Amino acid sequence: MITPTPLMRLVAGVWGFKTLAVAVELGLFTRLAGGRTVTVDEAAAEFGLAERPADMLLAACASLGLLEKAGAGYRNSDLAEQFLVEGAPYYFGAQVRYSDLRTYLPWHRIGEALRTDRPLTWDPQAQDSMFDTADPAMLAQFWDAMYSTSSFTARALADAYDFGGHERLLDVGGGAAAFPIELCRRLPHLSATVLDLPHVCARAEDRIAEAGLGGRVGTVAGDFLTDPQLPGGHDAILLSMILHDWDEPTNRALLAKCHAALPAGGVVVVCELLLNDERTGPPEAALMGMNMLVETEGGRNYSGAEYAAWLADAGFVDVRTVPFDAPGANGAVVGRRA
Template identity: 30%
Template sequence: MGLITGYWATGTLGAAASHSLFTHLEDGATSADQLAARAGISQRGAQTLLDGLVSLGLVELRDGHYRNTAEASTFLVEGRSTCLSGFAQLKLAHMEAMAGLPDVVRAGGPLADATVEVADNPHWEELVQALAAQSAPVAEIAADTLRLADAGEISILDIGGGSGIYSAVWLERNPAARSTQADWGPINAIAYRLLAERGLADRFSRIDGDFHTTDFGTSAHDIVVYSHIAHQEGPEDNVAIFAKIRSALKPGGTLVICDYIVDDDRSGPPFPLMFAAEMLLKSKQGGTWRRADYRAWLAKAGFDDVSFQPTASPAALVFAR
């Protein structure tokens, strides 16, 4: 029953995020009446959402007063770098598409051309910022592993960087570093604006265009980032891009991949396994790939030192040299 009614959780969390309930709770609202007044919603609606959030373990009720759990405070309060409320609202809007999964499974892919994967879709403004919060903690972990704070004057290339969150986190860690993002022009413009708000735009460059055909240069970068791109590409495209990256890296440089990676026998982890359905719905060739796939592709592209690092998020890091 929990699995069959799982969409109730998506709906409750998405609705609560849409009305900033977690932010209002963090700011001192402790009852349905107070939340209703602050959020501009009905008292009945506020109580229903609170009941659902208590059920989900996101809100606690003590002595008649409601408050965020530690997890909700960290990941659902607006204005925090790790806030996933925007993503919760995004997935609420995507719920209808899942009803088409039986037909997509029969066909083996999307039934119509994906409209999201175009450069000028206004959807990107919402999507890239919603995704940034997922990547921020992992970018910090990668920075620690690479010891970026002590790396000095380095050049970073972020392929399909979206919001520019890796550039933002890494440039803040290393004041001597410079970063370039290769992505579609409208998305690069969003990233530039977000980095400018953090005072980092003077060390951030953009290469506008499709990264499949973009020239990354030769021996030009110390680190190349390929975050949450491999899952939307097929095997041949991933190998081709990895080969371009190998040429773009300086001797001794590192490719950093972040993605949802499944075990070689496809027995886990749970999130990457489930994410494969998202790719079946939205991409013609994408999927969640095994560690063995990455090893094989990277070897074909000329990388001989490959290591995997799990993180506290559903995504894993891959370091290739």
């Protein structure tokens, strides 16, 4: 029998996210790091809460798989311990905080975005792009969020696609260098370059220095949209979570630049949340497409077949899709320059 229960789960989806967001805001999982357990009364005292909300918060986090019950107390689940403890290698809390502070409220006006086909998180009449802002705190939140998502996605990509045959990687729009750092840690022979805006390169250089990879990962300041060509000297070009920000003509132009910058045998790797060819899912890709309506002027999520067609039109051969599972992408479409 069909029931409205699946619809109620959709209604309650926002409750789950806001429970996660407030727990991250309170630092709950960081305080429980290392196997620490707290009772309801202890949590109430520690976080300055009454007994009733403390009990509800812990129970809700347990129901979401973020905490586990241990006798009369609660402790981090493996998921929370690995990804929600501040300072962990693949800390995901920055993505939670950015989404809560930057995109959650604009999503309440999604009907406006549908009717106007205009972004809600920035003003195209006053700013050149979503990355153009006078608010340094917001920019820091954005790049921290992207780094937390990209680090684990890079690891998943490295498991799915063998970069061992490449020597120099160009990460176009590489942000704070999460992908080059992860890949160069894994592959001692690989070196990499991040191409991004000047203020983003400065942030990438800090991350690169922290990782101790200053001799192998560098940066080049530029604008991949307006620069007439991409830096040469690389045998692999990565476009990770980039093309969903832009419309088809912009993406085709960028792929043409990639083809021109690569030597024979070089590859381009398009890493994205890919829609299926019927454009009916998966939900992560389709809903990220809705988020592009909120955040961008022309962006949307595309299918693997669409990327494959664009790559072929740009002159790439042996185009194939490599699936994997990660928070920032579910696959990579790879093309080789003949």
